[in-house]
Amino acid sequence: MNTSQQPTRSGSASSYSASRDSSNADGSLLNQAGKWLNKGSVGDLLGRMSTTQKVVGGALLAVGVAALLRGNKAGKATKAGSNAQTDTLNELLYFVNDRIEGYQRAVQESQDPQLSGYYKQLVSQSQQFANELNGYLRQQGGGRQEGTTVKGKLYRAWMDAKAALTGADEKAILGSNIYGEEWALKAYKEALSDNTLSGTLRQAVERQYQHSQNTYDRLKSMEGKQE
Structure with a gap:
């Protein structure tokens, strides 16, 4: 359901690099958010986290959702057959x-x-x-x-x-x-x-x-x- 948007071959090398870096960044953030989510219940996790970690964890989740929303739009265009x-x-x-x-x-x-x-x-x-x-x-x-x-x-x-x-x-x-x-x-x-x-x-x-x-x-x- 979730796919990453691929750059077109006609784009410049700099455009390709920027798109690839953005995709890698989104993937990294999603992986971190997923690890945060899978470590245990939210209540247990919060008890082991500092205030800074709570803020960072929330930010990762928010960015992860935004990245997934972008990925969903790209995925819709590829569905066929x-x-x-x-x-x-x-x-x-x-x-x-x-x-x-x-x-x-x-x-x-x-x-x-x-x-x-x-x-x-x-x-x-x-x-x-x-x-x-x-x-x-x-x-x-x-x-x-x-x-x-x-x-x-x-x-x-x-x-x-x-x-x-x-x-x-x-x-x-x-x-x-x-x-x-x-x-x-x-x-x-x-x-x-x-x-x-x-x-x-x-x-x-x-x-x-x-x-x-x-x-x-x-x-x-x-x-x-x-x-």
Whole structure:
């Protein structure tokens, strides 16, 4: 899903060098962020880190997410061939699974019964979305996709670290959900715009996209009431 942008052969030597150095820098930062993420739970890790290390770790995660977002744009342009529809489904499912984990996290952290209840509904809705898309994937000979995006993992780890340092409140949880829903909407838009989906599958994705848009609108309305 994540690919590095390659320089064109027609570019100058200096352009190639700059692109290669940028790619190497992004890869190095992502590797460092990945090592930081895989060392253990966020709570345990924070207990072993100095304030400077916490700040550096957070910066690495932020830069890693930005690099992955750039990589995703480059990767979309290379997708082609007879398996394009399966590729689109797999990619969309990564973000739907991110949506599941994001709202599960919100359920665990929220202390507001009404908000927590709504987040539980969104977990269930996201699981239904994933089941539906996996059903279409199975019809095309693919295996069930239960993975999440690396950028989603990094973002949730960063939010966990932030909550551990500053505390989690309902406004912060809501803001995180809005950000996650924006990612989901972007994924649905890209899946519908690359012209690989057709028939009942496209209709299903369009329906899920509309539900996601409705969710985003409701979350934004809830945010406005908290201000």
